[in-house]
Amino acid sequence: MKGTAEDVVAAVAEAHRRDWAQVLSTTAQLTRDLDLAEECAQEAYAQALVSWVESGIPERPGAWLTTIARNRARDVLRRESVFRRKMPLLVADEAAPGPEDALNDDRLRLIFTCSHPALSAEAQVALTLRLVCGLSTPEVARAFLVTPATMAARITRAKKKIAAARIPYRVPGPDQLGERVSAVLEVVHLIFTTGHTAPIGDDLVRRDLTGSAIRLARMLHLLMPADAEIMALLSLLLLNAARQETRLAADGRLLLLSEQDRSRWDRPLIAEGQALLTESLRRRPPTRYALQAAIAALHAEAPSWEETDWAEIVSVYDVLLRQWPSPVVSLNRAVAVGLRDGPEAGLDALAPLLAEPGLATYGYLSAARADFLRRLGRWPEARTAYEEALALTDNAVERAFLLQRLAEVSD
Amino acid sequence: MAKYMILIYGDAQQWDAMTAEQWKAHDAGHAAFWAEAGSRVLDGRQLENAPTATSLRADAVGQIHTTDGPFLETKEGLGGYYLLEAADLDEVLALARLLPELNYTHSGIEIRPVVDRG
Known part of the structure; x- marks a missing residue:
């Protein structure tokens, strides 16, 4: 079928998203030179913009592009064979193992x-x-x-x-x-x-x-479908991406998990993430990504902020902290403790982290303290903490959020 | 095939403080490395500690100065080397993991490809 110029531009863009890695990697196996492979792959996409208008969009665009890129590469290699022999080449196995090997990609x-x-x-x-x-x-x-x-x-x-x-x-x-x-x-x-x-x-x-x-994680999952750690990471990314659209208000203001419109969370994406997490946990003890995905899943399943299973979230953080002792995980756990047991308990849980050098320039610690202090009505201290948090972030949306909170405790 | 230099670095004071027993285990580690690497080892030596080094440098007018000590004064000095022949970096990395210097926190190794002039 002949494509209109518009169809072709869309088809080339889609083929770029879906097939670029395939086109480049297969060409690199031939050229054993990443720069040359990139050049040839780019030329193939440029040629597609012209050829597909004339001859129609091929049935398998990826295969078409790969063939063109590899043909270009062969031409260059023939022309420059003497020169190329002096260049350090990619070390690649000459004879790739049989197609029955799933990792042969x-x-x-x-x-x-x-x-x-x-x-x-x-x-x-x-x-x-x-x-x-x-x-x-x-x-x-x-x-x-x-x-x-x-x-x-x-x-x-x-x-x-x-x-x-x-x-x-x-x-x-x-x-x-x-x-x-x-x-x-x-x-x-x-x-x-x-x-x-x-x-x-x-x-x-x-x-x-x-x-x-997400495309990378999906590609890895497709190519190594039995790997439980890949499943766990893909699950984590999907569960976070499912909430992506609700993190900003119409006016660009940052919305906290407690303020987000849960009816707009992407349910099919959440279901896919949950299924991947379940399958990953069936295959091996939880990895770091599986535990992070489990926390994301607990949020995704909660009908509201108030009805979130904070006790379960704290206990998953406890396991995560043993596997991955990181100050940021400690901070998230402390916040969850505050939500389970109240702002006073949250402040107590945050207190030991104030001496943690790894968090000294981490704005979320100040922001979390500020929030607990605000809820306890300790406004002067909350003001100082919001100001600290403001000094530590350059993201305009986060700054707008912190400034608004600062105004609330400054009356 | 390509050639790689494995440079062994460590704190000479810590090496000097090792007991005969520890040296025996250390030497056994090198023997195990050598056995595994086989003919891929083209050369390999332990060096006398850094304080025995002599360095030469030329100044701006071309005058050559001889100084006592290593070229770079660092806590961890060069203590030995291997020259290896291998197909690729992964092969060298797999072998290098056997080296006994990786049993201590004060010592470690650096892998450098040798320039191939074809």
């Missing part, structure tokens, strides 16, 4: 390479967004509040290390797989949390990032 090779522990965490995230999710370098730069030039340099440096240190383009063997999957999930989680509360700027939620993280 170029997208997985690309994902594991981008999140290799020999790369810095920020390089892992940048490479994953650029190469696996197909975000442009300026888009990745914007997500992490650096200039496009800085981000381009970071990505180039990481690619150079992959080639020079010979980080292999390969799915790790069984003895390393668990550890490496955890590293991949950490990258996916970081992308989601960066998008879920953008640290600076006017938007509370960056949908390009949360959407990329």
Whole structure:
């Protein structure tokens, strides 16, 4: 079928979201050079914009794009074979194992390479967004509040290390797989949390990032369907994303969980998250992500803020804290204690955290104290705490919320 | 195949304080590493501690100065090295995990690819 220019633009955009990782990773297996593979994949998408208007949108756009990208790559390799032989190439296995091996997937090779522990965490995230999710370098730069030039340099440096240190383009063997999957999930989680509360700027939620993280988690789940930790992370992301639309009021004001319109939560997404969590817990003892998902599920199931099962939430936090002793988890637990036992108990639970160096510049601690103090009517102390919290966040939406609360305790 | 240098760093004072018994276990760790790596080890040595080092530097006018001590004065100094041949970084990482320096918090290792001029 012939496509109108508009249909074609939409089809190419959809193919970019859905198939970019496949097109790039399969081309990289051939070129053994990430830069060349990127160039060829980009050219294939550019050509699709023209060709699909003339010859119609192909039935399998991903396969069409992959073929074009690989043909381009073959042309370049033929032309530049002498020059290319002198370049450090990606270390890839020549003969890929048989198709019966579910882990024999170029997208997985690309994902594991981008999140290799020999790369810095920020390089892992940048490479994953650029190469696996197909975000442009300026888009990745914007997500992490650096200039496009800085981000381009970071990505180039990481690619150079992959080639020079010979980080292999390969799915790790069984003895390393668990550890490496955890590293991949950490990258996916970081992308989601960066998008879920953008640290600076006017938007509370960056949908390009949360959407990329969910697509990544879905891809991993599809490719490794028996992995319980992947299920747990996907569940956690879906349960959080289900509430994404209700976190802002019409005027852009931040709404707390207690103020959100629960009838607008995405029920199919919640049901999917719950099913994944149940299946994950059936397969293995709860991991960190499963426990976080369990807390999110308890919120999602509660008919109202008042009817939330705070006792159960505190007990899940207790388990989480044993597995993952982190000051932020301690803070969340203390807040839940306050909601179970009242603001006085909440303040007591928060008190020991004030000496925690890891929370010294963490605005949520001041905001949580301020809220308990406000509810106890201790307004002067609440004012100081709101002012502290304000000094620690640059997100415009969060600032507006804190300023409003500050005004409430200043009468 | 590519070549990698494994550089072993640690606190010389802590190494000096090790008992004969501890050294025996430590040496057994290196023997186990060597047995596993086999012919992939091209060379490997323990170095005398950093205070025995001599460093040379040239100044702005090209005058060469000889100084007593390591090039970089750090708490953890270079204590030894291996030169390995391996297919990729993952192969080196898997072997390097066997090194006994990873049983202590004061010591550790750095892996550097050797420049390949084809």
